[in-house]
Amino acid sequence: MTKEELRDKLIEEAWEGRKNSYSPYSKFAVGAAVMGADGVIYRGCNIENVSYGLTVCGERTAVFNMVAHGCKTFTALAVVGSGSAEAAPCGACRQVLAEFCESLDTPVYIGDGNGGLLEVTVGEMMPHPFLKFDPEN
Numbered sequence: 001m002t003k004e005e006l007r008d009k010l011i012e013e014a015w016e017g018r019k020n021s022y023s024p025y026s027k028f029a030v031g032a033a034v035m036g037a038d039g040v041i042y043r044g045c046n047i048e049n050v051s052y053g054l055t056v057c058g059e060r061t062a063v064f065n066m067v068a069h070g071c072k073t074f075t076a077l078a079v080v081g082s083g084s085a086e087a088a089p090c091g092a093c094r095q096v097l098a099e100f101c102e103s104l105d106t107p108v109y110i111g112d113g114n115g116g117l118l119e120v121t122v123g124e125m126m127p128h129p130f131l132k133f134d135p136e137n
């Protein structure tokens with residue numbers, strides 16, 4: 001699969017993931033999809049809660065879905081929102097993406113409901129991430 005084919009596939013999968021969004025409070029449905037290093041695509045969606053701060057974004061549920069299935073690295077991610085708003089990953093998600101991305105050059109595709117698409121890398125969004133430390137030191 002070429003890079004462009006993977007991008008288009010992940011965008012499509014992110015829209016599929018968005019169908020499961022639980023967002024009755026914001027009414028802003030988000031879908032995401034990652035390509036795991038195991039070759040499997042994992043989807044996610046935002047999941048809100050009446051205790052608003054417990055909400056989890058679509059990007060994180062996609063990555064957590066991957067990890068829960070035994071894969072700890074993704075090689076590309078797509079996230080889609082609705083309308084003209086780009087669902088640019090929030091700060092908390094950026095830290096989670098930095099933890100599980102293949103490298104800081106891993107591509108992130110951000111789509112909106114009008115066919116707009118922004119391509120960035122994890123490193124561009126999260127230039128100086130706090131990365132794994134040695135617990136012995």
Ligand code: THU
Pocket residue numbers: 023026028030045046047048055056057058059079087088089090
């Ligand atoms: N949200 C995401 O799922 N991903 C983003 O990139 C930005 C925001 C969700 C959180 C909340 O459920 C809704 O969008 C409105 O903030």
